[in-house]
Each structure stands twice: as structure tokens, then as C-alpha cells.
Amino acid sequence: MRSSRGEGQLSLWDGEPPRTARGARPGRRAPDAADRTVVVSGGEFASRGWEPGTVLHHRPATRAARGELVVVRDGEELLLGFWGLEIGRPALFTDQGSTWLGESARVVGVVTAVEAPLAF
Known part of the structure; x- marks a missing residue:
């Protein structure tokens, strides 16, 4: 004999499973734009014409190629510079x-x- 489902009951196999963004992990929030900006504080990039207060926007990444301008976290400190080997x-x-x-x-x-940088 075949059992029937009630109207409020759904089968686990009916329909498609809920989709999440590719690579998304449960419990992690997407970074906002404020989380992806760094402000130049000194004369580290004066040769490029970037004075203190210049805002740099970055995309999340875990790897960098030589010569790319990257943001690196070392402990609690955020560092900014061109990636390379010495x-x-x-x-x-x-x-x-x-x-x-x-x-x-x-x-x-x-x-x-x-x-x-913003002019005051």
C-alpha cells in the first residue's frame, strides 16, 4: 500500500535543494565595501603621486603575483605594498x-x- 503525504509535509527529494553562492560558507558574512578599503597613511607611495589619505580599494584574494599591490595581514597589523621576494x-x-x-x-x-583623498 502506498502512503500519502499531507499537504504541509514535503518530501526530501521533491524540488531542488536550496542554492548558495559558489564558495560561500555557512556562518560567514560577505565583506562590505568598507572592509575592502585601506587608506594610505604616510609617504609610502609618494612616487606614484598617492599622498596620505588616498583610498585604495581591494578585492579579496589569498594569493598574489610578483609586482601586484597587495594588502597583507600580519597578526593584528594590515600592511600594504608591492608583493615580491627579497x-x-x-x-x-x-x-x-x-x-x-x-x-x-x-x-x-x-x-x-x-x-x-577627500579635500577638506
Whole structure:
């Protein structure tokens, strides 16, 4: 004998399963635009004409190619510079020199756009 379903009851196999964004993980929120900006604080990029207050927008990334302008998290500190190698070690390069990165440093994003500082 065949059992019948009630109107309020759905079969697990009926319909398509709910879809999530590709690569989305439950419990993680999507980053807002404010989470994807960094403000230049000093003269690290003066040769490019980026004065203090210049806003850099970045897209989330976990890897970078040599020469790309990246945002790196090293502990609680956010670092900004051009990705590269110095004496075989990962480093960030700016107008003020290079910074070697430790093992805990992680690429957070790759800069995609530059916005002029706000005039007061």
C-alpha cells in the first residue's frame, strides 16, 4: 500500500535543494565595501603621486603575483605594498624600502582601484 503525504509535509527529494553562492560558507558574512578599503597613511607611495589619505580599494584574494599591490595581514597589523621576494623571502616593497613577511602573514586582497583623498 502506498502512503500519502499531507499537504504541509514535503518530501526530501521533491524540488531542488536550496542554492548558495559558489564558495560561500555557512556562518560567514560577505565583506562590505568598507572592509575592502585601506587608506594610505604616510609617504609610502609618494612616487606614484598617492599622498596620505588616498583610498585604495581591494578585492579579496589569498594569493598574489610578483609586482601586484597587495594588502597583507600580519597578526593584528594590515600592511600594504608591492608583493615580491627579497633574498628568497616574501616581502612587501614601498618607497620607504622593503618589509620581510613572517610565516603568519596572509594576503587579504589585491588592490584594484585608487581613489583620491577627500579635500577638506
